[in-house]
Amino acid sequence: MHFHDNQRKVDYVLAYHYRKRGAHPGHALAVISNGETGKDPRAGAPGDIDLGPLDALEEERKELREEFEHNLMEAGLELEKDLESKSQGSVFVRIHAPWQVLAREAEFLKIKVPTKKMYEIKSEGSIAKTFNKVLQKLSSPLKPRVPEHTHSRMKNLSYPFSREKMYLYNIQDKDTFFDNATRSRIVHEILKRTTCSRANNTMGINSLIASNVYEAAYPLHDGEYDSPGDDMNDRKLLYQEWARYGVFYKFQPIDLIRKYFGEKIGLYFAWLGLYTSFLIPSSVIGVIVFLYGCATIEEDIPSKEMCDQQNAFTMCPLCDKSCDYWNLSSACGTARASHLFDNPATVFFSIFMALWATMFLENWKRLQMRLGYFWDLTGIDEEEEHSRPEYETKVREKMLKESDKSVVQKLGTSTTEGEDEDDDDKLTWRDRFPGYLMNFASILFMIALTFSIVFGVIVYRITTAAALSLNKATRSNVRVTVTATAVIINLVVILILDEIYGAVAKWLTKIEVPKTEQTFEERLILKAFLLKFVNAYSPIFYVAFFKGRFVGRPGSYIYVFDGYRMEECAPGGCLMELCVQLSIIMLGKQLIQNNIFEIGVPKLKKLFRKLKDETEPGEADSAHSKHPEQWDLDYSLEPYTGLTPEYMEMIIQFGFVTLFVASFPLAPVFALLNNVIEVRLDAKKFVTELRRPDAVRTKDIGIWFDILSGIGKFSVISNAFVIAVTSDFIPRLVYQYSYSHNGTLHGFVNHTLSFFNVSQLKEGTQPENSQFDQEVQFCRFKDYREPPWAPNPYEFSKQYWSVLSARLAFVIIFQNLVMFLSVLVDWMIPDIPTDISDQIKREKSLFVDFFLKAEHEKLRLMEERPRRSPGAGRRSRGSPTASPAPSGRSQLGSSLSSGSQHTNV
């Protein structure tokens, strides 16, 4: 954890691989700056001399490293590295930031640090206070046993670090004033900024890593998480109180997470925690809604009527030729099952969930503000972004091309304009156009691919169903078999495409060459989200809104292919199928992704690396393995690659929870169960399996919030349509209030079934060998059409139009009502919690007071000092002649105001 002098802390590590040329061992040694010269390097490994071109590359890299490290030292950093003692191996450059560098950079980065001034955080009124106390006591076993950092009753007033106002801060030990995360952030900032003139003036460590000059750059973990002793470090604490399944019931130690991993990761876990806790009430209500469905299943008149053997509704055959007429009562099971999800409670539940989503987002905004206040993020600007190495390369290429052109065009003219052009040079829309076009085309292609796969599965279902119905033995459970297999195919396709699309999105974003890391991330997220969303939801959307709607009617069915009719929904309605589809895809996705991709694959990778290490006889490893340094240990971990996959998984899940909640009220429960595990799984990954990420300061979760609120808004419309179009809720209401004779649902089933005169069936589509026990003159089908004896048979009936009007009116009312309620909730809940905004205001006025007081104190000290001890001023640099000690307020004041005053506090 420290340099060899056991004094200076290692704040950052750069790692690279070297392989030496046998001929010039001495040259390689010359660059070592802080290392003690050890034993002579051994002779080059066999085969060294063959590496001609590689050698040149290696040499160039070495020079780049030398320059870069020199520039780092210029910037004030202190470096230490081991000798390149062997023919090849890894070298770790350890970086330490001394106090003056930290102070300078902290001022530039406007890092807020605590001042001497503490103040009490105002408590709420007495009722809220006692309530809070009770809550605190009740939840104390759920609290992680971590020393509390903030959230206590006292808070330090924070102010951006300024070297001129050192007297404000409580600096006891300059080595520990900035914590490890801040120190490494500062070093990382310098690393990003430092140029390397040899490498075309590329900026920073990222381009050097991209061009393989360095292999890795990472800050060090605080120690080992599973060391046996009592020596506690933050990493161990995190492991014990957070990153174990054993503590799944506890709150997360958010402040500690933030302290260790930085604000960005802290916000992710805070968000995940809030989301998970918000799932609890919706799970409870979801279960209640489900139980209500179970409880009222016996009282549901339509399903009773359907199951009643006496109401012999003779239904039209489900396929041409091979299918027979059938009795509606045979579909009794599905009708009863569909009542579980198709009851008035789900309407209520989907309104609840729409408001829940709004509440969740509002509360997240509040929590974000609260954390921002306690983490001193208020008023930070966005951090300056450096261009990505890929962007710079592209710009350089473009400039080269253009300068070639201009050289050809105006040979002999002066090239002083070059500098001017340099400034202007960036990728214009014309340069980017091919990339954008490629992106657009690829995304369209991917979406088309997804749709065609969905269509393929539909065709599979139709053909398999037809094939199976030919066989008498399989005919009985055709629907179940077909549905089940089709859903599993869908699931597998979704899982495979999910991975492919992730890679494709990355590739496409690279083609686009965004300028900064942040735009890269945003573009990637948008593309990946679009593709994954379409992938995950298109089969569900099909079942919800399209299946069974383009069937035609007996006598004029719509055919996909010759002889294959479009598929219909089960007699219980499409809602049941939607529910099955949803639950299998959601559960399957969660289980498989969690187990395989998040647990299995990392395990395999580890195993693979271990095997590789064992086969490659490491010369150096044997020496290190006895007492591996922290940088060796961290080097062997996986690098951190961003939070995008973690967020993405949760966002897609959020979609499952909100978009179709009207058809599957149990979704929140399954999401909750998954997330309780997910939190600890992610935590474990961060604490034990990844190198320590750079602490990134950020105020919010960025584009994810927009995506979440977009899903929330979309869910209102999708639920409105699920209730209005997919479920039988509206037809029942219309029947009950307009057509029913006694205001009950008796006769509803009869009302929804139209008549068809079987003699009008097209030639060749009649059931071939009907074994139906009655003579069939009229068969029934589910639609609102005029009966055969009407003046315009089989046209849509008045009922059809009135039900359609009711459905559409419901959509309008539901959508606007829920949107209005959401806006109202949004408006009622202030984005900034009142106590926090009070606190922020109070902090401001406290600060002015504190500032004025400190200034007065300074004045007083200066007035007193020359009088008391004439030698006290010796430290201040200045005139060789004695100047009279100033007295009199006005003079002091004026000199103060012109900014010439200073103390060495």
Added chain:
Amino acid sequence: MHFHDNQRKVDYVLAYHYRKRGAHPGHALAVISNGETGKDPRAGAPGDIDLGPLDALEEERKELREEFEHNLMEAGLELEKDLESKSQGSVFVRIHAPWQVLAREAEFLKIKVPTKKMYEIKSEGSIAKTFNKVLQKLSSPLKPRVPEHTHSRMKNLSYPFSREKMYLYNIQDKDTFFDNATRSRIVHEILKRTTCSRANNTMGINSLIASNVYEAAYPLHDGEYDSPGDDMNDRKLLYQEWARYGVFYKFQPIDLIRKYFGEKIGLYFAWLGLYTSFLIPSSVIGVIVFLYGCATIEEDIPSKEMCDQQNAFTMCPLCDKSCDYWNLSSACGTARASHLFDNPATVFFSIFMALWATMFLENWKRLQMRLGYFWDLTGIDEEEEHSRPEYETKVREKMLKESDKSVVQKLGTSTTEGEDEDDDDKLTWRDRFPGYLMNFASILFMIALTFSIVFGVIVYRITTAAALSLNKATRSNVRVTVTATAVIINLVVILILDEIYGAVAKWLTKIEVPKTEQTFEERLILKAFLLKFVNAYSPIFYVAFFKGRFVGRPGSYIYVFDGYRMEECAPGGCLMELCVQLSIIMLGKQLIQNNIFEIGVPKLKKLFRKLKDETEPGEADSAHSKHPEQWDLDYSLEPYTGLTPEYMEMIIQFGFVTLFVASFPLAPVFALLNNVIEVRLDAKKFVTELRRPDAVRTKDIGIWFDILSGIGKFSVISNAFVIAVTSDFIPRLVYQYSYSHNGTLHGFVNHTLSFFNVSQLKEGTQPENSQFDQEVQFCRFKDYREPPWAPNPYEFSKQYWSVLSARLAFVIIFQNLVMFLSVLVDWMIPDIPTDISDQIKREKSLFVDFFLKAEHEKLRLMEERPRRSPGAGRRSRGSPTASPAPSGRSQLGSSLSSGSQHTNV
């Protein structure tokens, strides 16, 4: 403009009235601090001795003033005031802020000031550049002739003022470094902060004004706007280039406005300007849409059919008894007129206007960001808000009551808790509840009042129409008379209630006792907006969506009172009436409000004051009137009372332009004409008629933006309903594509009219003495109902339901499509213009460079100075013994980093 020494600038003026007691004239003089003692006060005016209780109050006020002015001087301000030489009169306390006060406060307020560093603003690509040049040249006559402040190609890097970094700024003259607006802002800030212990520790000037200790507090104008000479000042410049009708075609000199009036007013005019210029394209398209209606009026088949005398549609009578059957062709005129506004182009236009509203808001966000960048508003926090005097009074009252109670409860116990309680004391929900309840009840009452007035006008229309139809002479133009009078009544009521509601909203907000000025403003705006919105739009909403929809059908009409049927729309559809209603209310409101309230009333007020001045023989005025000082002149102007009425007028107009644009495409034209005048009218008011407002720094237009975007969203829904429900667009489409035999609209009129068997008219409602020339068996009425010969006569027919479905489907599609497009537009147009965000990023990195360079420079200077001239350090205060000049970088670096370095730049 200056103190009597002609040196110190007057930055602020406090004015008060005094009346002296005859007995103690000497006492009154003692408080004058900077004034030269003049002649002795004259004897008290007659009647002075009677003013016993008034005297005490006057005495107390004088003491308060003394203390307050003392505290101001303590804070470093310099004061000058005239002698209270007469028995009564006005005294002006002139305030000057010296440099050290300005510097201190500028640092606290984090006012950004330009540094020495200039940089070039990056220009766009070459195509955009040339395009811009052409545009610049074309628009140059439209540019105000004002010296350009920013927007030129160079910009100073700005940095918050800091007394420790004085070397960064280009301070040439300390008197002019801060401009007048900034100076007065700083003084105002001190005035707001300074407490007055006598007056229960109330904070600041506002409470003193509220308790009549001072009468007014205002900064001075820059000079006279109509002085004849060539001496130019900003006010005169503004008057000549902005605040005259003669320059109505010119752009506004926004930067100068901001410099003179501050950011808040600058943003208002920038917003008004953007809105006005956005009205231009929508006016053009609106006129085109209207002309399209005019051009196609001859080709409109339905109106042709209606006018065709051969299609003798015998219509059912419009009222009971006195009305006769009538021929549809008699309504030919209105049918033709309604085509002007009820054609497919209006559908397109309302989609356009919805997107226009989004574009406008997006562009406003961008302009706001751009102005924020040029005005150095990026990264400012909200300013600290002081409590309103009313709030403090209320809190004090509450505390008094509670301390009374606690004294009663625990007599004898120590009252040390008092201080602790003090901190906690604020108005809780319980204290506010009566206010909230009152608010809620009053608003409900006001809305109910508005509704009942609307209903009253309906009743007026129904009864008058019935009365007029009795008389044969008036029968012919009943509809025109009734509609016109009713609309005028509506307009008058709206105008009167508008003023009343403005006052009510203010009163209600006062009852609510909001804590800060900002919350007061927001609450007031919300309430006033709600009331005025309901007031202005409820008659229009009635005509658009309710009129003619609850009529019943022949044979079973719905009656408001006995014998009075609900009113129907004209045969051309309600759209025509909506259009008339809208245009009269909108135009009338604009014309009357502009002329009477904005021009007439101020003129009257001025006249009144003049008359009063003339009648009151002013002793002092005669002396001053020859050479009135600027503070005398400004004192005679109206005080500035905020931008709320200006914004409100525009927002209501924005509603007229967007909410019902589907029925009145000419609205944008009228709005445009009004606004061109409005801009100059407001400008004139600010420049010539108001005291100079305090310069308020603000980043955005606050709650108005939310209201605007709310109206924008609501307009999508309202236009969807206007097109779907009010206009005949959907029925025509349905007829054309489903019922028409040849795909044209021939027969549409017949299709929309249902049959009624006149024999089924209720007894006593038949036309009494029918003079209709044919024998009538069936009369027709506009509705989709089953004919009398159907099995269920007069029920809604299938057509009714299918048209209804189509209408509702249209609403859903329109709403979601337009909302989606709006979101897309919102997302496509970045909130921060790319050049500005590039510029901001560049500024940041430029600043780090500049900062580092300045620091190096400082280091170099210090290294050199002791060597070159040993006496140069004399100015620095310090040790009496000579210290060796330091050399060596590392030492310098370390001393720098500990903050001990300084220069006297």
